[in-house]
Amino acid sequence: MKKRRKLIQVICALLYNCNFTGFAQGNIYQGEVKGVCVPGLNCYSCPGAIASCPIGSLQSALVSSKYKFPYYVLGILLLFGVVLGRVICGFLCPFGLVQEILYKIPTPKMKKNQWTRRLSYLKYVILAVFVIGIPVLWAAPGFCKYICPAGTLEGGIFLVAMDERLKAMTGNLYLWKIFLLVVVVIGAIFIFRSFCRFICPLGAFYSFFHKVAMVGMKVDEEKCNHCNACVRQCKMDVKQVGDRECIQCGECMEHCRQCALTFGKK
């Protein structure tokens, strides 16, 4: 399961960003596929990106929502949510993969506790304020503009480094975004998937579907003896397998002596 998941994550990251010539030329692919959203957090402005980021598209659509109802992006987000839910976080998100790789750096790690659990609510605030509130009220893509470290990493650094005109436009906002990226990178080294747990509005959105998603972790109540090994071993802020904080990665299966956990169609 672990290896298969890693393989799927890597394939996804490459597939989302397979416009390899973009990296050499420092420009953005703008073909027809760009009108489609990928399920994971992957910046539209990554030179390799062949499709769009759902959370970025949602903000753009909300900015002009008074002229046009955002049918497509709401539909596709609901579809991703109801079919896969946070399976997307565990399997199909390149920025999740990046954080998991950073966590492999051998350092003392900070375990989950009541504070990380409380902090996990922050992502819902970010979803409400930066992804919905600011775009609708002030016509700016709040999350992309002020927060998203995936955008800074994939798009911001590359494009600015390769385009003099963009370099000339950078100022305090750019410095702020670089600072945030550094914080998120350092955070991910010491705290497992800290961006996903505390900040990611896309994960927050998909978490609403934890009860209805068609695919994910299942607990066989007849086999389960409620030893709680699954929850104790899990590095996310879960209270039970498959709740809103669960990214459906399936690592708990290795720790279940009762073999009560399975991954598949719910």
Added chain:
Amino acid sequence: MKYKKLNSVILAMALGLAVTGCGNTASEQAQQETQQESQQETEQESSQETYKELAAGDTAPDFTAQLADGSSITLSEQTDKVVLLNFWATWCGPCVGEMPAFEKLAEEYKDEVVVLAVNCLEDEETVNQFIEENGYTFSIAYDVDGSINAKYPTSGIPYTLVIGKDGVVKKIYLGAQDAETQYNEYKNALEEVLGE
């Protein structure tokens, strides 16, 4: 199990929305295609070329744009006027923010400059609603199928070019600050190019 029903409801809703979203663009595109059939011969020739990002000194690629007020405009016919060509979208905050600058410039330089804002691939209804709401009177063009945008590749919008009477690109701007800053910026550029 009890969530199965809710699941189906959301699934149906999601598919409905997504398909409506796609359907919109598909039908609009079809509409656009029939509209453009008359222009197709000339369009086809040029659409086979691939366009590189422009630099000052390049010849501006020619196009004919359908304006929101019902008329049309051809770039190569503007031999006695300087053209301030802008690319924008309703979802682009900085684009919308600098629009008052274009309105003011179009009024001030009525006889010497054509201010033309070409929309980026949004449907006509969206553009019409935007113009109505903001009351702009300068030339705003549709580009539903992106054929004009394709001739002016850019990594981002707002993207604004000053094109001389000789059809040569004089200045290029990527991004925008507030309307007042942009007004001064473009005004200086127009004065310079008009004085040439």
